[in-house]
Amino acid sequence: MEKTLFAISCPGRIGVSLPECDVPETEIPNDLARTGEIGLPQVTEGQVMRHFVRLSNRNYNIEKGIYPLGSCTMKYNPRLHEALARIPGLAALHPLSPDHTVQGTLELMHALGTCLCEITGFSGVTLQPAAGAQGEFTGLMLIRSAHLAAGEPGRDKVLMPDSAHGTNPATSTMAGMKVVPVKSNDHGMVDVEDVKAKVGPDTAALMLTNPNTLGLFDSNILEITEAVHRAGGLNYMDGANMNAMLGVARPGDMGFDVCHLNLHKTFSTPHGGGGPGSGPVCCNERLEPYLPNPVVVKNNDGYALSGMGNTSFGRLMAFHGNVGVLYRAYAYIMTLGAAGLREVTEGAVVNANYLKARLRGHYPVPFDNGPCMHEFVAGGPEMAGLGLKTLDVAKRLLDYGFHAPTVYFPLIVKEALMMEPTETETMESIDEFAEALIAIAREAREKPHLLTDAPVNTPVLRLDEVKAAKELVVVEPREES
Amino acid sequence: MNRFVPNCRTLRDRMLTEIGVKRVEDLFTPVPEKVRMRGLLNLPPAMSEMELVREYARLAKSNTSHELVCFRGAGSYDHFIPAAVDSILTRSEFFTAYTPYQAEVSQGTLQAIFEYQTMIARLCGTEAANAGMYDGASATAEAALMAMRVTGVNRVLVAGSLNPSYREVIETYLVPGGFQINEIPFGPDGLLDPGAVRTLIQGGAAAMVVQSPNYFGLVENIALASETARANNALLVVVADPISLGVIQAPGALGADIVVGDGQPLGIPMGFGGPYAGFLATSTAHLRKMPGRIIGRTEDRAGNTGYVMTLQTREQHIRREKATSNICTNQALMALANAVYLSLTGEAGFREIARQCHHKAHYLEAGLVKAGARRIFSAPFVREFALRLPGDAFEFEDRLLSAGFLPGLPVPGLGNDAMLFAVTEKRTREEMDAFIGAFSKACGEVR
Numbered sequence: 001m002e003k004t005l006f007a008i009s010c011p012g013r014i015g016v017s018l019p020e021c022d023v024p025e026t027e028i029p030n031d032l033a034r035t036g037e038i039g040l041p042q043v044t045e046g047q048v049m050r051h052f053v054r055l056s057n058r059n060y061n062i063e064k065g066i067y068p069l070g071s072c073t074m075k076y077n078p079r080l081h082e083a084l085a086r087i088p089g090l091a092a093l094h095p096l097s098p099d100h101t102v103q104g105t106l107e108l109m110h111a112l113g114t115c116l117c118e119i120t121g122f123s124g125v126t127l128q129p130a131a132g133a134q135g136e137f138t139g140l141m142l143i144r145s146a147h148l149a150a151g152e153p154g155r156d157k158v159l160m161p162d163s164a165h166g167t168n169p170a171t172s173t174m175a176g177m178k179v180v181p182v183k184s185n186d187h188g189m190v191d192v193e194d195v196k197a198k199v200g201p202d203t204a205a206l207m208l209t210n211p212n213t214l215g216l217f218d219s220n221i222l223e224i225t226e227a228v229h230r231a232g233g234l235n236y237m238d239g240a241n242m243n244a245m246l247g248v249a250r251p252g253d254m255g256f257d258v259c260h261l262n263l264h265k266t267f268s269t270p271h272g273g274g275g276p277g278s279g280p281v282c283c284n285e286r287l288e289p290y291l292p293n294p295v296v297v298k299n300n301d302g303y304a305l306s307g308m309g310n311t312s313f314g315r316l317m318a319f320h321g322n323v324g325v326l327y328r329a330y331a332y333i334m335t336l337g338a339a340g341l342r343e344v345t346e347g348a349v350v351n352a353n354y355l356k357a358r359l360r361g362h363y364p365v366p367f368d369n370g371p372c373m374h375e376f377v378a379g380g381p382e383m384a385g386l387g388l389k390t391l392d393v394a395k396r397l398l399d400y401g402f403h404a405p406t407v408y409f410p411l412i413v414k415e416a417l418m419m420e421p422t423e424t425e426t427m428e429s430i431d432e433f434a435e436a437l438i439a440i441a442r443e444a445r446e447k448p449h450l451l452t453d454a455p456v457n458t459p460v461l462r463l464d465e466v467k468a469a470k471e472l473v474v475v476e477p478r479e480e481s
Numbered sequence: 482m483n484r485f486v487p488n489c490r491t492l493r494d495r496m497l498t499e500i501g502v503k504r505v506e507d508l509f510t511p512v513p514e515k516v517r518m519r520g521l522l523n524l525p526p527a528m529s530e531m532e533l534v535r536e537y538a539r540l541a542k543s544n545t546s547h548e549l550v551c552f553r554g555a556g557s558y559d560h561f562i563p564a565a566v567d568s569i570l571t572r573s574e575f576f577t578a579y580t581p582y583q584a585e586v587s588q589g590t591l592q593a594i595f596e597y598q599t600m601i602a603r604l605c606g607t608e609a610a611n612a613g614m615y616d617g618a619s620a621t622a623e624a625a626l627m628a629m630r631v632t633g634v635n636r637v638l639v640a641g642s643l644n645p646s647y648r649e650v651i652e653t654y655l656v657p658g659g660f661q662i663n664e665i666p667f668g669p670d671g672l673l674d675p676g677a678v679r680t681l682i683q684g685g686a687a688a689m690v691v692q693s694p695n696y697f698g699l700v701e702n703i704a705l706a707s708e709t710a711r712a713n714n715a716l717l718v719v720v721a722d723p724i725s726l727g728v729i730q731a732p733g734a735l736g737a738d739i740v741v742g743d744g745q746p747l748g749i750p751m752g753f754g755g756p757y758a759g760f761l762a763t764s765t766a767h768l769r770k771m772p773g774r775i776i777g778r779t780e781d782r783a784g785n786t787g788y789v790m791t792l793q794t795r796e797q798h799i800r801r802e803k804a805t806s807n808i809c810t811n812q813a814l815m816a817l818a819n820a821v822y823l824s825l826t827g828e829a830g831f832r833e834i835a836r837q838c839h840h841k842a843h844y845l846e847a848g849l850v851k852a853g854a855r856r857i858f859s860a861p862f863v864r865e866f867a868l869r870l871p872g873d874a875f876e877f878e879d880r881l882l883s884a885g886f887l888p889g890l891p892v893p894g895l896g897n898d899a900m901l902f903a904v905t906e907k908r909t910r911e912e913m914d915a916f917i918g919a920f921s922k923a924c925g926e927v928r
């Protein structure tokens with residue numbers, strides 16, 4: 001266990017050296033002044049470094065090994081991009097700098113937007129959303145604006161398959177819309193007849209992840225999006241799984257009107273232990289007028305941040321989005337080019353299918369009716385027949401030195417293990433991971449306690465989540481420090 | 482093949498054999514012919530590592546803002562960042578990790594964020610804080626939504642002295658839910674008009690959203706606002722500049738129910754606006770209505786202390802359309818930057834930085850006033866202040882830019898001649914004197 005900084009704090013210690021104040025002091029009015037201790041740690045720079053380095057040693061990360069979280073696209077994060085994003089001429093810019101003093105950054109943002117439009121087959125783009133969920137919100141707000149502008153405020157239903165990410169229904173609520181669940185068919189894809197039965201004059205949108213969370217590309221995609229259009233609705237694609245489609249197929253060509261991208265998934269920007277992400281949204285001409293303010297435009301004088309005028313649905317962030325993440329994503333696209341991005345997708349799809357093939361006979365894969373795309377889901381009632389509980393398999397994988405796949409999602413598969421190796425894994429590392437999973441399946445039959453006791457080779461043993469939620473200690477109590 | 486894709490042709494063929502197909506194309510058969518791309522995407526030619534370094538150097542050279550001496554704030558501030566902050570942030574164990582879904586192998590991130598929550602709560606004077614939001618503006622909007630969940634009332638009052646961008650984000654977040662927003666005007670002193678507050682709140686409100694120091698840099702009477710809010714069953718949401726909390730009283734201690742803000746001043750580069758990290762602090766009573774992730778302390782099977790994401794039943798993975806928010810990925814690494822910054826500066830250093838910002842801002846304000854600017858408001862300020870210039874603010878901006886300064890921000894809302902200045906501990910007396918000199922010169926040139 002690593003003590004907290006508060007526990008090692010000692011009055012008088014400090015971790016910075018500041019210059020003497022070189023101006024006369026102005027008194028802070030007594031009735032406003034903060035008195036008493038704030039309670040910040042009192043430690044030296046060396047102590048801070050040791051503390052956080054020791055904490056870092058208690059983390060798994062992509063540079064330690066495969067990180068097969070399904071729908072999370074944990075690929076290698078190129079080191080060069082970290083250096084590029086830190087160039088002072090790019091990092092030390094005040095966000096409200098006049099346009100002519102930030103031409104380089106605006107040029108890059110414009111170029112990135114153009115690339116993302118080409119990749120998705122759309123014409124309009126906003127780089128402002130901070131993450132995928134804010135991108136989803138943006139997409140639905142664009143759709144809402146278009147319906148309002150068309151004099152159809154009654155369109156407030158979002159059709160959504162039961163395999164959708166949890167953010168999709170949560171986003172619909174935030175956008176003032178209601179969810180209408182759509183069934184999946186026996187092949188794990190959207191039930192087209194159910195879509196046709198549920199679309200109508202109240203349909204705002206269909207919200208679909210393609211390939212879906214089972215890793216399956218919906219072969220009926222054109223029929224589905226057409227049915228929604230015919231009923232006057234618009235089609236939103238959740239682009240969380242875009243890694244399966246770079247240079248292979250474009251949402252704009254599939255009947256979608258708008259989609260978001262996760263730069264922190266598909267475009268290799270580091271996930272930072274839970275962010276920062278970036279969730280740009282690309283859309284077609286019909287939705288462009290409603291994009292959030294501001295957007296980057298190119299004019300005779302160069303590049304400028306410009307408002308969309310009063311058609312815009314508003315603003316998402318105080319400034320222009322997570323620009324530092326944009327710097328990294330643009331470097332990725334520029335490194336790979338069109339052929340390289342296509343190789344990324346092919347590599348991702350080959351790796352996922354290879355892992356699925358390696359696990360054949362050891363783990364059941366429901367909806368296994370052909371090739372998967374960049375990920376697949378094992379699980380289902382058969383898992384229990386094999387004596388396997390997903391949580392135990394996941395924890396035992398940690399003992400083998402691997403991160404676990406996404407567990408218990410999508411909800412339409414019981415005991416789901418959702419695996420996405422990504423293209424940056426070698427065949428050898430996938431082999432090692434598959435062998436660990438196979439060994440665990442054997443252990444489940446022969447020495448099941450190894451699974452139920454797991455993990456034992458980790459910095460802490462299995463943690464009590466119930467206690468955490470019941471006692472709710474979310475800050476260090478003062479008396480302890 | 483490229484440097485990110487390791488399985489070369491030979492290996493790939495072996496893998497395809499194992500899969501049971503002949504060619505890579507066979508794996509894409511589920512994609513309908515009609516939508517499958519024939520050629521390649523139309524993208525610029527790929528660049529080598531060396532070429533890309535050159536290209537980014539070119540782009541950086543097209544920017545000039547970073548060479549200017551900065552007196553601009555309005556939500557982003559030019560503070561010094563100790564080297565140790567980036568040294569921690571660039572550890573791959575932190576920056577290349579995912580959300581801590583497997584707690585047993587994510588204790589580093591989890592404990593760091595638990596410590597972040599503690600520092601933010603202490604700074605704000607509240608009992609608790611969450612693991613972070615996107616930025617200050619979206620945190621403010623989420624706080625307003627949270628207040629409506631807590632009270633069941635569909636109306637919020639927003640101070641007219643709130644940062645206008647924050648106001649826009651609040652509208653964007655609230656309008657689709659059919660929620661009502663009313664503005665509280667500010668008085669001639671630049672502070673909330675208490676009479677207007679009392680009248681507006683009569684109609685019922687979930688919350689009053691007040692920024693302090695406000696957009697003009699002035700310290701609001703939070704205790705009074707809290708009293709009025711409480712008497713009318715509304716929550717008080719205070720938007721705070723975290724640096725100011727080193728010198729002025731914590732909003733939580735004065736009765737604020739939710740304290741939000743942007744952590745940018747705490748160890749995060751201005752970076753043209755992001756990534757930053759919003760913070761959201763509140764009382765334990767409201768934890769279950771709070772948006773975003775929360776890290777909690779617990780024990781493992783052997784009784785060792787450990788940390789997990791807790792109260793996830795509020796979140797979208799479980800609650801889906803009934804979740805408290807859709808926020809999933811937040812800005813964890815930036816929250817870590819805040820934690821490292823606050824532990825390095827510590828109790829004494831942090832307060833000294835805040836004091837220096839205050840002293841230097843007052844030095845600059847006095848100098849600019851002496852040189853020809855006029856005060857607009859009389860209320861006390863911390864490190865940001867608005868002045869009326871003897872002429873058009875944009876004209877002054879042009880001249881001061883040419884002189885090598887990023888001057889204050891023109892604030893058309895206060896008139897064509899108004900400018901909002903910010904000062905950090907980074908500014909030296911020499912820089913400020915030079916700026917005052919350039920301003921003085923501009924006064925003679927601008928009508």
